[in-house]
């Protein structure tokens with residue numbers, strides 16, 4: 703019998719405009735993230751960084767003792783090395799999939815978002831010039847992924863010139879925006895765990911069938 707396996711229980715899609723901090727955020731959560739990018743051809747807002755041309759692929763593990771608890775988020779490699787410490791904990795393998803922010807990469811974004819269980823949409827709170835693009839990306843994401851949990855983030859809150867989440871919510875015309883500093887592990891983990899709690903709450907409870915859930919259980923069973 704051929705059993706189709708996938709290496710995660712949940713997939714979180716990370717989107718947002720050019721240079722909003724997606725790649726940085728995913729590397730904060732998982733230093734072993736694989737990223738396909740190229741150097742910027744000219745500085746953007748004084749920074750000569752790089753830009754994603756295909757995807758970021760990070761893997762983290764969310765571990766908790768009791769349902770509803772916030773628990774811990776750690777890079778998958780770290781979990782693998784310290785697995786014995788988590789005997790009896792509830793473990794979820796999470797794929798964190800980042801997309802390119804440049805608008806012309808829409809087709810790649812559409813491929814990267816397939817099978818996502820939740821979405822994080824990052825906006826650089828210090829870059830109001832990108833709000834038009836943020837609105838376009840938010841609209842395309844809701845169009846394809848409407849119905850799954852989506853959190854909008856006012857990123858780069860460590861910057862003095864960052865607008866607060868309420869102002870970013872107004873710019874975008876959305877009800878709720880959370881603040882984040884994607885460079886900071888505490889802030890990045892907090893945001894991811896909040897979304898995962900929502901994702902798990904949105905999933906069918908045991909007894910109600912879901913092919914995705916069944917697949918996840920099958921995979922876990924094979925690992926142990």
Ligand SMILES: Nc1nc2c(ncn2[C@@H]2O[C@H](COP(=O)(O)OP(=O)(O)OP(=O)(O)O)[C@@H](O)[C@H]2O)c(=O)[nH]1
Nearest residue numbers: 720721722723724725726753754803858883884885
């Ligand atoms: N101050 C501050 N800068 C950040 C933060 N996160 C990212 N940056 C900076 O923002 C710039 C863009 O970061 P990336 O992570 O490459 O942004 P991206 O959204 O992946 O960009 P694209 O792939 O081009 O869409 C870099 O210069 C980062 O150092 C943050 O939390 N705080």
Ligand SMILES: [Mg+2]
Nearest residue numbers: 724725753754
């Ligand atoms: Mg990137």
